[in-house]
Amino acid sequence: MEAELKEMLNDLDSIKQSLPDPSNLASSILKLQSRVEHLTKLAKSAPVRRTKVQDMSAEVVDSNPYSRLMALQRMGIVDNYERIRELSVAIVGIGGVGSVAAEMLTRCGIGRLLLYDYDKVELANMNRLFFRPEQVGMTKTDAASQTLSDINPDVVLESFTMNITTVQGFETFMSSLRNKSFRPNKEGSGVDLVLSCVDNYEARMAVNQACNELNQTWMESGVSEDAVSGHIQLLIPGETACFACAPPLVVASGVDERTLKREGVCAASLPTTMGVVAGLLVQNTLKLLLHFGHVSPYLGYNSLKDFFPTMEMRPNPQCSNAACLERQKEYLLVKPARDAAIRAKMESEALSVPEGPLHDDNEWNIRLLDDIVVYMLMIYSVVDDTEPERTGATSSDALPEGLTRELPTADEFQKIPVTEPATTTFDDIEELRKQLDALNAD
């Protein structure tokens, strides 16, 4: 607009010069001129985008957008923060969780973000963070790219306005994950992590399929239909349960997620729950990718009780997903050597640093577990407020407080035998899986 206004001023000048009798006309034109000058000033005071930054600096000045992140190194939390600029994260679903996750990673200075969504921004989304009313009608990918590139122009953004559950969409999804042009010498796929922030079963199964095929580590996230609980989960093909290994048997809420998008049903949502889930998801992402702290295999959030259940899920050797079975075979081949190396490392660390801070290179601490296909709940005990002091013992024959069975909830699942809750054996899972498959085939 500035260039246009400048031209207007030039035009007005030439009008004035070509004028035979200035008098009245001249004063009108002068008025016009001052108005245009005012407009020019307004246009000049409009938002200036921040310039790109060549290297992340730790310098403590107000003008450094990375000073508080680089300080993580001085604080002993992260060894090499700047490595984040080499990393690529794909976010599937740019809704209440995905958009906030994208903003967090953008502000952290992630190297590259791939965004997938086919939906448009609506006023009905305004009860969650990120999108603004002025973006209503835009695709979520366009609106997100606009906001994120304004926030941090250093991040390479790639957006895909499409549905990954269609045949064409899934192919594009796969090839976008394979694309290594950002870091040609990277091992494996072209991305370091996939975050699933979708709101339906089919899309999760599509992400699962792609990640199993590509041997791609990913994280799943979800928020319950009643808006007051959610979870995040880490999935490593062959090493942890995949999304097809078991139905989401036990979560912090009792909602069948396939009811989420039922016609005429409006699920509740809250910016708080979604903000917390996005925060936990990206924190787990940073811990995994920048190698600090303990990466949670599963973390639930029950906001009514401020209860945060955790658990681990091993892969199912009779999983219906062929790619998962291949990854499981590969993992079993390398596992003994990896376990031995980790054991040796932990023993040497135990000798040298008896009570040192948490800096585990044993990323998930889960490799020492037996290979039994048991969905082991390692649960925080729940505070009983009527007792002044409590050791927090959890009985093994009841679901811990705050956890309810997610499935079965639909009528179709009534016939499924209720199994021992906290520890579910392989037979029960297999049974559940078969019934789920039968249901999906409808």
Add this chain to the structure above:
Amino acid sequence: MEAELKEMLNDLDSIKQSLPDPSNLASSILKLQSRVEHLTKLAKSAPVRRTKVQDMSAEVVDSNPYSRLMALQRMGIVDNYERIRELSVAIVGIGGVGSVAAEMLTRCGIGRLLLYDYDKVELANMNRLFFRPEQVGMTKTDAASQTLSDINPDVVLESFTMNITTVQGFETFMSSLRNKSFRPNKEGSGVDLVLSCVDNYEARMAVNQACNELNQTWMESGVSEDAVSGHIQLLIPGETACFACAPPLVVASGVDERTLKREGVCAASLPTTMGVVAGLLVQNTLKLLLHFGHVSPYLGYNSLKDFFPTMEMRPNPQCSNAACLERQKEYLLVKPARDAAIRAKMESEALSVPEGPLHDDNEWNIRLLDDIVVYMLMIYSVVDDTEPERTGATSSDALPEGLTRELPTADEFQKIPVTEPATTTFDDIEELRKQLDALNAD
């Protein structure tokens, strides 16, 4: 800008009409006109603000910004969501936690927000959510008001660009909290809750002083200097410990918060940790104000271990804060009657709804505890990942894993005796308080 451009067009019209010889001049003016028309179109396509909404509707249409919130009623979470429009919340400190808390409450449709900060937006703040690079140089209150009123024009915003720790600032703070023009028939002060989102000890003590004097319930929040832990805490004058009753003895991190703003020291921060703390804070706020779920008296977040400690703190009968002592006396007078009423209610509920969902009108479940001045830790046990199954017993003679002493960390505190960790007696607290007071007097 639109009005200005319209006037320009009118001016150009009158120039044309007063023109004796159109020829050359007229074509220049025509060119100008088309340019202004183009500018007008550009200006018209610029963001349109969403209009105000008279009543919150539960109608499930894309254009309803409140459909997903009103759905909380249909889901049985909240009895009367629309009550939120009558509520006022004051947020002190519009930084990494306060700004996100303000955005969450704005998107939830809170009636009125009071914002307090004296700082300006800097590029160094861009690693946290909310502020945008184009707002650099604006006061945080102005930038926040701009963003928040665009997001939800239904919220009444009042901003105070000032430091509440100065004498003048504190007086303005007090009178703004007392002001009842928004809801004249409200009991107590003019606000329903104060959220402290500041980053220093002095500001917390100022909020504490104001809330004790006004008998105003408030919540405190904080994030550690190393960016990887934080906490929220509920403070009810006379009923819970106030901020002067005890130093922040045990938190999820080992940081002396008074070092946060030391000259030349740049504290680390992360959008994840701050987003989670803001989410937990506003979730606790919604639970308290809209009467659902269990309101946490204290909730920590240790992100390295995904550990969420909780505890309760009773007031200190020898607190140095005179207003706190007054509130304690008042509370002790009404306590027996309140306890009896709550006991009767809980007993009748236990008879009628044996295992019903959590809908406690006994807001904090802490009134049945004995009145012993002991800082009782009711802690979730921590998962030990090297054991496949674990009941989660916490020994009472050691700090639970993930908790470290916050004070003493500064050199001045070296002489303070280390007391029994999980249960700290009144004598120890009193001793610590005296030393803190001595330090503050410097």
